[in-house]
Amino acid sequence: MDIQLKRGLLDVCVLTAIKNEDSYGYKIIKDVKPYTELSESTLYTILKRLETAGMLTVRTVEHDGRLRKYYRITDEGLERIEEFKKEWKEVMQIYQFVTKEGGCND
Amino acid sequence: MDIQLKRGLLDVCVLTAIKNEDSYGYKIIKDVKPYTELSESTLYTILKRLETAGMLTVRTVEHDGRLRKYYRITDEGLERIEEFKKEWKEVMQIYQFVTKEGGCND
DNA sequence: AAGAATACTTCGTGATATGATGTATTACAC
DNA sequence: GTGTAATACATCATATCACGAAGTATTCTT
Numbered sequence: 001m002d003i004q005l006k007r008g009l010l011d012v013c014v015l016t017a018i019k020n021e022d023s024y025g026y027k028i029i030k031d032v033k034p035y036t037e038l039s040e041s042t043l044y045t046i047l048k049r050l051e052t053a054g055m056l057t058v059r060t061v062e063h064d065g066r067l068r069k070y071y072r073i074t075d076e077g078l079e080r081i082e083e084f085k086k087e088w089k090e091v092m093q094i095y096q097f098v099t100k101e102g103g104c105n106d
Numbered sequence: 107m108d109i110q111l112k113r114g115l116l117d118v119c120v121l122t123a124i125k126n127e128d129s130y131g132y133k134i135i136k137d138v139k140p141y142t143e144l145s146e147s148t149l150y151t152i153l154k155r156l157e158t159a160g161m162l163t164v165r166t167v168e169h170d171g172r173l174r175k176y177y178r179i180t181d182e183g184l185e186r187i188e189e190f191k192k193e194w195k196e197v198m199q200i201y202q203f204v205t206k207e208g209g210c211n212d
Numbered sequence: 213a214a215g216a217a218t219a220c221t222t223c224g225t226g227a228t229a230t231g232a233t234g235t236a237t238t239a240c241a242c
Numbered sequence: 243g244t245g246t247a248a249t250a251c252a253t254c255a256t257a258t259c260a261c262g263a264a265g266t267a268t269t270c271t272t
Contacts, residue, residue: 003227004113004114004117004227005113005114005197006114006260007113007114008111008112009111009201013200013203025220035200038260039262040219041222041260042261044220044221044222045260066219066267067220085204087107087108091107091115094115094119095194098191109229109258113227113228113259116228116229131249146251147231147232148229150251150252152228169250171238172236174250174251175250213272215270216272217270217271219266220265220267221265221266222263223262223264224261225261226260226261228257228258228259229257230257232254233254234251234252236249236250237248237249238247238250239246239248239249240245240247241244241247242243242246
């Protein structure tokens, strides 16, 4: 998919992936894969950004001798998803502008 | 609207505004305004980019002593709009992932 | 023993929306 | 007739962000 089109989608996508159950990097990538490709470098950048923004919290857990960082969504994170849904109406209006026949001369 | 969400929408928005009738900067801004805010600096950046990409052509016309640059869409530009429509299916899948209840544990 | 899978990190790069600022003309209100 | 808004386009610096590349380290599979 076009990179620009993904922007604004990825953040909420990641938040959705941890919404109902705490999750960690590798699992998030796999959960999101059916919907959109998400590289590790991209994901960890996003996770860091969301953490800084207070939309999720992190805790480190040892699992089979390996460290895993589990991410949990916060109230701000849930709110972010709701904001996204509200903004989607505007997005759909743009989409309809683009897809309707006639363009601007009507 | 969230800036990130607009990315990937603006280019096709501008192309749509000139799709059925050649147009110029100021008019494009007014035509697109009902759907999304678009500043001059942003628009002229986009127009330059689309021109470089061969998606539109420019011609300068004198109008009341002032110069106007009229933009006309090319076949590549029309194709760009079609590509956008195709990609929209993926966007909607992401949207449904975000809005469906249940998150990842199902 | 070797390679794939798991798991996270860091760095540099390119694309891009936007505010600020500038230039220049025309239309209009007072 | 003067000032202000509207028309019209241009440029620059900045901040945000997705991504590939490369790295570290462990476990599982064959």
